Amino acid sequence: MYCETDDELVELVERARKYTEDGKVADYIPALGRAEKCDLSIALYYTDGRCFKAGDVDKLFTLQSVSKVLALALAIMDNGEEEVFRKVGMEPTGDPFNSIAKLESQVPAKPLNPMINAGALVVSNMIEGRSTHDKLGRFLTLIHDLxxxxxxDVDHEVSDSEFETAHLNRALCYYMKQHGLITGDVEDLIDLYTRQCAIKVSCLDLARIGMVLANKGRDPETNRMIIPEGIATLVKTFMVTCGMYNASGEFAIRVGIPAKSGVSGGIIGLVPPSMGIGVYGPALNEKGNSIAGVKLLEMLSQRYELSIF
Structure with missing residues (x-):
């Protein structure tokens, strides 16, 4: 059972919007701290071309950690699954997304998964290109196709703000460089990573990406295979197990769909084989997920029985 009108979504958005009062925008990144706390929007994109949306759908926001899903797909396309997972693990973590603790206790010292910052930095380091400009260009091309x-394009104000405050990510990089997981110049990698995270999209853009992933990596409108099916399946699995930071287990129980969040308030979700979902709500909960966005997805899943489990 799927949504059939914008009005159905409008009702859910207004019911969920009150939860924004209990959240907090990500002001530790100065450029993100100016977001409107009460904003909330959602878009649904179906493989048959139908699209429904509600809320503040014209608001643009940056991908932040949502970009980790696409960077993982691109890195595997560039290097192969075996090489990527030689340097990063496949296991969920109960620690915060920016924690260094597990790196120090793991033997060998590699990140537990590609959805935490340490793992995402290793993955971005594996994107092919002669320069940061080339690598970012290939990443943007993938997003344009999806x-x-x-x-x-990149929101340069946000990327500059993140670059200047990325001290913990630099620490993660230098630790992993010492253990041979990262090669090349750390500042170049931080530059790429912050620009990757600062790519600006709408919730409709996220919904369309989710729709292509739901359709096994193939764009149903052009019939073009954008991400190979096996890689699309792999990244969707990571979305289920690790996509909502250390709240992924609860999200799987309450919502039950592959999803990935970012600290800008964006969430990408999908329901195989036919629907992508994009959500934006910059007020975050204590785990770094959109507080009203998660509630909105919970309401949507319950009403239309979307859980894949």
Whole structure:
């Protein structure tokens, strides 16, 4: 059972919007701290071309950790699954997304999964290109293909703000460079990573990416295979097990769909084989997920029985 009208979504958005009062925007990144706390929007994109949306759908926001899903797909396309997972694990973690603790206790010292910051930095380091510009260009091309929107670009104010405050990510990089997981210049990697995270999208863009992933990596409108099916399956699995930080287990129980969040308040979700979901709500809970966005997805899943479990 799927949503059939915008009005159905409008009702759910307004019911969920009150939860924004209990959240907090990510002001530890100065440029993100200016977001409107009460914003909330959602878009649904189906493989048959139908699209429904509600809320503040014209608001643009940056991918942040949502980009980790696409970086993982690109790195595997570039290097192969075996090489990527030689340097990063496949296991969920109960620690915060920016924690260094597990790196120090793991033998060998590699990140537990690609959805935490340490793992994502290793993955971004594996994207092929002669320069940061080349690597970012290839990443943007993938996003343009997935969204069918070539106007998507980096928000340089946000990327500059993140670059200046990325002290913990630098620490993670230098630790992993010492253990041979990261090669090359750390500042170049931080530059790429912050620009990757600062790519600006709408909730409709996220919904279309989710739709292509739901359709096994193939764009149903062009019939083009954008991400190989096996890689699309793999990244969707990581979305289930690790996509909502250390709240992924609860999200799987309450919502039950593959999803990935970012500290800008974006959430990408999907329901195989036919629907992608994009959500934006910058007020975050204590785990770094959109507080009203998660509630909105919970309501949506319950009403339309979306859980894959």
């Amino acid at each position: 969204t069918n929107n070539t106007s998507i």
